[in-house]
Amino acid sequence: MLTIFAAAILIPSSIVILGSFKSDVEIYTKPLALPKHWNLNNFRTLIATGNVWTPFKNSVFVAVFSVLITILLASMVAFAIARSITITGKVLFAMFSIGLAIPGQVNIIPIFTLFTKLHLNNSLYGLILVNIALTLPISVFIISAFFKDLPKELFEVASIDGANHWRVYRSIAMPLARPAVGATSIFLFVICWNDLLYPLMLINELNKKTLPLTLIDFRGEFATSYSMLFTAIMVASIPMVVMYLLFQRSFVAGLTAGAVKG
Amino acid sequence: MAFPAIAIYSFLYLYPALSNLLYSTQRWDGVTKPKFVGLTNFVHLLTNDDLFRKVLGNNIRFTLIVVVLQTCLGLLFATFLTKNTKTTIFLRTVYFFPTILSSVSVGLIWTFLYDPNYGFINATLKAIGLDKFALNWLGDSKYSLYAVAFTQIWFHTGQMVVIYVAGLQQIPAELYEAAEVDGATRWQQFKNVTWPMALPTTAVVVAYTTIQTFRAFDLIYAMTQGGPLNSSDLLVTMVYNTAFVGYKFGYAATQTIFLVILVMLVTWLQRRVLKTNDGTKR
Numbered sequence: 245m246l247t248i249f250a251a252a253i254l255i256p257s258s259i260v261i262l263g264s265f266k267s268d269v270e271i272y273t274k275p276l277a278l279p280k281h282w283n284l285n286n287f288r289t290l291i292a293t294g295n296v297w298t299p300f301k302n303s304v305f306v307a308v309f310s311v312l313i314t315i316l317l318a319s320m321v322a323f324a325i326a327r328s329i330t331i332t333g334k335v336l337f338a339m340f341s342i343g344l345a346i347p348g349q350v351n352i353i354p355i356f357t358l359f360t361k362l363h364l365n366n367s368l369y370g371l372i373l374v375n376i377a378l379t380l381p382i383s384v385f386i387i388s389a390f391f392k393d394l395p396k397e398l399f400e401v402a403s404i405d406g407a408n409h410w411r412v413y414r415s416i417a418m419p420l421a422r423p424a425v426g427a428t429s430i431f432l433f434v435i436c437w438n439d440l441l442y443p444l445m446l447i448n449e450l451n452k453k454t455l456p457l458t459l460i461d462f463r464g465e466f467a468t469s470y471s472m473l474f475t476a477i478m479v480a481s482i483p484m485v486v487m488y489l490l491f492q493r494s495f496v497a498g499l500t501a502g503a504v505k506g
Numbered sequence: 507m508a509f510p511a512i513a514i515y516s517f518l519y520l521y522p523a524l525s526n527l528l529y530s531t532q533r534w535d536g537v538t539k540p541k542f543v544g545l546t547n548f549v550h551l552l553t554n555d556d557l558f559r560k561v562l563g564n565n566i567r568f569t570l571i572v573v574v575l576q577t578c579l580g581l582l583f584a585t586f587l588t589k590n591t592k593t594t595i596f597l598r599t600v601y602f603f604p605t606i607l608s609s610v611s612v613g614l615i616w617t618f619l620y621d622p623n624y625g626f627i628n629a630t631l632k633a634i635g636l637d638k639f640a641l642n643w644l645g646d647s648k649y650s651l652y653a654v655a656f657t658q659i660w661f662h663t664g665q666m667v668v669i670y671v672a673g674l675q676q677i678p679a680e681l682y683e684a685a686e687v688d689g690a691t692r693w694q695q696f697k698n699v700t701w702p703m704a705l706p707t708t709a710v711v712v713a714y715t716t717i718q719t720f721r722a723f724d725l726i727y728a729m730t731q732g733g734p735l736n737s738s739d740l741l742v743t744m745v746y747n748t749a750f751v752g753y754k755f756g757y758a759a760t761q762t763i764f765l766v767i768l769v770m771l772v773t774w775l776q777r778r779v780l781k782t783n784d785g786t787k788r
């Protein structure tokens with residue numbers, strides 16, 4: 245039983261990986277065999293004509309900045325919440341928890357109209373803003389849970405010595421939070437990199453598209469050229485796969501922490 | 507200190523969510539001026555809209571199938587993978603792998619696999635003589651929903667396996683030893699030790715999977731766009747189509763509100779059911 249599932253995962257994956265090195269005919273007739281000639285033609289054609297580099301850059305830009313800014317903002321809020329003794333902290337926490345209950349997709353229409361008015365559609369910056377707003381709730385949740393688990397003394401010691409909030413945040417809280425922040429960053433990066441709905445809705449201009457959006461276009465353009473499609477998928481997925489193999493533990497922690505804590 | 511976060515969040519998340527309420531009372535095509543129509547949209551949605559009912563049915567079936575299968579498979583596989591040996595770690599890595607792919611990639615890969623003429627599945631079936639099972643998986647309105655459900659399960663079960671492994675590893679070994687001493691079979695051990703102790707994890711898995719199914723826009727868009735004949739349409743793809751293909755923004759907002767209420771209702775129900783079980787069994 246276990247092996248069947250493993251096979252179910254490995255077989256399609258190999259088809260895609262091997263397929264990106266084959267020609268179309270080979271894919272149809274011998275999907276699982278090693279390619280006759282490992283040709284890089286597909287890759288060459290793709291880079292030359294397929295406009296893959298620009299979407300790649302766009303995806304990197306959006307994902308990196310979305311994650312960076314979200315983590316920065318979320319940790320600030322989480323710190324404020326964890327250290328607060330007044331009711332403000334609880335109110336803040338409740339506010340962000342609402343975001344957990346409401347799936348982000350419900351906002352597609354209002355955001356669309358809002359951004360159109362502000363001329364933020366077709367803007368990568370707009371996309372970054374949306375990503376930040378969408379991922380703040382879960383980030384705040386995870387990071388504040390982490391801060392709450394830390395003993396209070398760690399922070400109080402610094403306050404007694406005269407450090408103000410910012411100092412405590414910068415020198416004590418953030419270094420300690422590295423595991424949680426690391427895992428959350430990966431979690432957020434995967435979400436932003438793979439997102440389709442908001443880019444689909446907000447971006448039409450060819451040179452502003454992100455990778456998933458471009459992949460969808462491939463389906464139309466290369467209707468039956470699966471070799472090109474697989475090559476494109478490979479290019480789109482390789483960053484994730486490499487990161488996964490390198491940072492496996494953080495990856496798994498991040499993608500499951502999002503679930504367990506939420 | 508918390509201000510920037512609050513500002514962005516309120517402006518881009520809370521405020522739009524609320525303005526859905528406003529839009530839902532209007533009839534608007536996104537270009538001309540909106541027209542206030544009060545509760546007409548709601549009334550129409552609940553009484554006259556056949557498509558809505560069909561899609562609601564689709565969504566419920568989809569969610570049920572995926573939640574049940576994903577949870578059971580996740581737990582099943584996890585029970586064999588709790589020890590940290592080389593094999594189990596390897597298998598866990600393999601199982602988790604699909605989770606990191608983009609849903610678009612997954613959708614496109616499976617569109618190839620499901621292709622009625624060239625796809626791997628049908629080719630294999632034909633090769634071993636099971637021609638009559640080589641169906642038009644995505645193109646036939648009878649099967650498309652189930653085909654997509656299967657892909658969704660393929661996509662996320664690995665994640666659930668990992669969550670379950672973490673949960674199962676926390677069950678103290680003494681409980682199993684005591685059960686063995688008492689002569690319990692493997693099945694009895696599962697029923698009386700594993701299942702009750704894993705209930706909190708099950709609650710998490712079920713809740714997370716449910717949310718995932720309500721969000722499965724990317725996958726459906728990449729594979730079928732809700733067709734053929736809306737057979738694989740989910741609530742979220744319907745909202746998208748109503749707004750951006752049908753240009754009925756006000757009505758789409760109404761559908762959105764319904765979607766939110768439904769999701770919150772389902773989540774609340776699940777919490778109640780699984781929490782009560784957890785309490786009494788202990």
